[in-house]
Amino acid sequence: MFECRTFISVKEICQxxxxxxxxxxxxxxxxxKELSDKGYMVIPGRVSRKYFEERFYGVDSFEKEDEDGSL
Structure with missing residues (x-):
């Protein structure tokens, strides 16, 4: 079965x-809803994996700290 890495599903979020x-x-x-308000198209029951990681883990801030060598 094909595993989609672009979107994260409800079941995966549970885990x-x-x-x-x-x-x-x-x-x-x-x-x-946040993405829709920004003008993006969305798929019910799935959300962009990148956006999920940014909102829950602050991925951008970790990447910037790592580039500076301060992590």
């Missing part, structure tokens, strides 16, 4: 964050 399926759906809805 990554150790939350219930209903909480995962709420997270996806909130993130998709």
């Amino acid at each position: 990554v964050l150790s939350v219930s399926e209903s909480k995962s759906y709420a997270i996806v809805r909130d993130l998709n």
Whole structure:
């Protein structure tokens, strides 16, 4: 089966964050609403993996610190 690395699904969010399926759906809805408000097209039940990681882990800030050598 093909695994999509571009989007993260509700089931994967359940595993990554150790939350219930209903909480995962709420997270996806909130993130998709933010993206939709910015003018992006969204897919119900999935969210951009990159956006998810930015919002939950602050990926951009880690990358910038690593480039500076301060991490």
